[in-house]
Amino acid sequence: MTQQSGAFWAGREILLGVSGSIAAYKSAELARLFLKAGAKVQVVMTSSAKQFIAPLTFFSLTGRPVYDEMFSGGPEEATAHIELARRADLVVVAPATAQLIGRLANGLASDLLSTTIIAADTPVVIAPAMNPQMFAHPAVDANIKTIASWPGYAIAPPTEGELACGEFGLGRLADPPGIVEFCEWFLSGGKQDLQGEHVVVTAGPTFEDLDPVRFLSNRSTGKMGFAIAQVAARRGAQVSLVSSVSPPTPIPGCNHVKVRSAQSMHDAIHALLPETTALVMAAAVADYKPKEQAPTKIKKKAGPLAIELDRNPDILASLPKDPKRITVGFAAETDHVEEHALGKLKRKHLDMIVANDVTQPGSGFGVDTNQVVLLKADGSSESLPMLSKVEVAERLLDQVRTLRAAKERS
């Protein structure tokens, strides 16, 4: 949650929809976070959600009775969905099952929760939770895309990880604090405008092994690439994160492809290439690797040790040309920043390069801020002030949108 969350959520009415998934226990935590931030929470459950978590849990947390049945009581209950929909400033469905998503995508108002969502004239956030095979199924995928295309609707992407079913993949309900942050971003005007893009982002250093215990590497931490992956997924892109280092917590909406050396990063990117629509190479790729990789630990001897190095492949330069793909490189420099960056932009046939001076405080490795210049192949450039890496990622992806529009026109 951001620091402004308290003021942001104070007095807002949230309708929290809970459908029948094992992840339903996490919606109690979500309700608590919204309440703690100052919002009011009204819970509506599907009948299968009640098999996973008792309405009493939500009643105890929110101080309000939980709605579940469409026509369970007197005549006032017949219009409960309209009343509930009218009262809400935001509808959040977490967890949203494949069933609920399917009903909503097809306008099937078959129970109180789906009816209330359809009757609502407020922003709606859907947070899916299901088995990875189900999430990847073409029917579910098509339903999610349908919902995401509607104005006022957004999908809070699930995370990758081990699920209750024991399988590993994308489908785990996003963590409650991440859902609150997503809702805040969406209500503040955030748009899922990267639908249809498959963004491949590289991050962090590469490790070039010398022997089983030693390697050559660099000071990159991956923060810039992680921020780009997070923002791209939040904006609706399918995202593959290719990196040697892992983000502190799984990034919602990202498939993580773990690599180690420049060669393995090269191979992973080439494997993903047929489905990649935009490649953002934020990784600090080692240009050299030890010529020999010793199978056992190298023992010290008298006198100096010479290590012979071989060139690694230049990943960007190795890519076949594709007029539809958007390719963005990074240039972390210590001198003649724009001159070096422009050279790389041309040599590597990039659409855009992000240049920064890593000697400047607050700009470079390990920090949460960056000050960059975006240089494009058409000769235009944008010099950004010092911003958080998340904000830099937003501005970079705005340019990806502009580049996509230009490619579509040509």
Ligand code: CTP
């Ligand atoms: N890059 C790459 N393959 C490499 C080295 C770098 O694809 N073997 C990519 C980086 O991910 C970055 C861009 O190329 O997006 C520029 O990387 P950088 O290390 O700044 O440039 P180099 O071409 O390696 O040039 P130099 O090290 O001489 O500055």
